[in-house]
Amino acid sequence: MPANYKDILSHLSTEIDQETLLLYLQGKLSEDKKHEVEKHILQDDFEDDAVDGLQEFKDKEQLQYMVEMLNRDLKKKTAKKKKLREKMKYKDQPWLYISLLILILLIVISYIVIHRMLKG
Amino acid sequence: MKADQFNHITDQELLQRFYADHDNEWLGVLLQRYTLLLLGVSMKYLKNEEEAKDSVQQIFLKVIQELQKYKVEYFKSWLYMVAKNHCLMRIREKQGKITAEISDRLAAKPEEESDRLTLLQNDHTLDLMEAALKELNPEQQQCVTLFYLQKKSYQEVGDETGYSMLQVKSYIQNGKRNLKILIEKKSAEEMNRK
Numbered sequence: 334m335p336a337n338y339k340d341i342l343s344h345l346s347t348e349i350d351q352e353t354l355l356l357y358l359q360g361k362l363s364e365d366k367k368h369e370v371e372k373h374i375l376q377d378d379f380e381d382d383a384v385d386g387l388q389e390f391k392d393k394e395q396l397q398y399m400v401e402m403l404n405r406d407l408k409k410k411t412a413k414k415k416k417l418r419e420k421m422k423y424k425d426q427p428w429l430y431i432s433l434l435i436l437i438l439l440i441v442i443s444y445i446v447i448h449r450m451l452k453g
Numbered sequence: 454m455k456a457d458q459f460n461h462i463t464d465q466e467l468l469q470r471f472y473a474d475h476d477n478e479w480l481g482v483l484l485q486r487y488t489l490l491l492l493g494v495s496m497k498y499l500k501n502e503e504e505a506k507d508s509v510q511q512i513f514l515k516v517i518q519e520l521q522k523y524k525v526e527y528f529k530s531w532l533y534m535v536a537k538n539h540c541l542m543r544i545r546e547k548q549g550k551i552t553a554e555i556s557d558r559l560a561a562k563p564e565e566e567s568d569r570l571t572l573l574q575n576d577h578t579l580d581l582m583e584a585a586l587k588e589l590n591p592e593q594q595q596c597v598t599l600f601y602l603q604k605k606s607y608q609e610v611g612d613e614t615g616y617s618m619l620q621v622k623s624y625i626q627n628g629k630r631n632l633k634i635l636i637e638k639k640s641a642e643e644m645n646r647k
Contacts, residue, residue, distance in 0.1 A: 351489045367606035379533040383493030400488045411481035
């Protein structure tokens with residue numbers, strides 16, 4: 334009984350990372366590796382659709398660059414929101430402003446007192 | 454945040470971290486894992502490189518907005534559904550038809566493993582498969598055998614059989630589906646006989 338029969342029903346292969354998928358699309362994998370990637374793709378509709386689409390790109394070498402650009406843009410989008418939220422955090426902390434105000438008042442009062450003592 | 458440093462963290466854990474502190478950077482790390490797949494799915498439906506890139510950016514935005522509103526359990530299948538819906542909307546918009554988005558945030562649960570494992574553990578199923586394989590049409594039988602049993606790549610199967618890569622893929626996919634149907638049918642027949 335060929336053990337490989339199990340592969341037809343199995344759905345337990347590990348995830349394939351983007352780097353391996355790119356190498357597959359660029360035809361840079363060995364036949365064994367290609368088979369592994371294809372076996373995995375057959376089990377996942379998302380990846381199957383994606384590979385169909387990626388095969389349609391004229392220049393596969395450009396794919397990595399496109400992904401990097403899209404990731405850079407994504408990073409900007411997610412980082413901007415964080416900064417905004419951090420700014421909002423300060424607004425939510427009135428004690429910080431009160432403490433600062435008290436400190437400034439103390440400095441002014443100390444200055445006036447010292448100034449008067451020196452005059453006297 | 455460098456995406457690489459989170460390689461060991463699962464999608465589910467990244468989502469949990471986002472739900473805990475609502476830091477969008479977790480979503481950035483998570484979505485970066487799927488940029489290439491989203492680009493591929495967008496290209497498959499939209500058939501245009503520039504439109505596909507725009508589509509990925511819009512899907513990112515949509516995901517970031519949607520995840521603020523509700524919790525998602527199976528991120529990968531949910532993301533696939535969001536991507537497909539988005540592309541279909543774009544196609545319909547281009548065709549000038551009135552569109553209505555199919556809203557289904559309860560994405561399908563990934564295919565259940567337990568049933569498959571029960572099948573796999575059963576040696577008898579493998580006997581049934583051997584018989585079922587012989588009932589496939591010659592093209593499917595040839596491609597499934599070369600791919601699964603002899604572990605050849607699409608290219609090698611194509612070289613050996615003379616079929617195109619698309620034909621090879623289609624024969625394997627259909628062959629695999631037919632095999633499962635045949636096994637289920639044979640199992641049911643045996644159960645009835647007993």
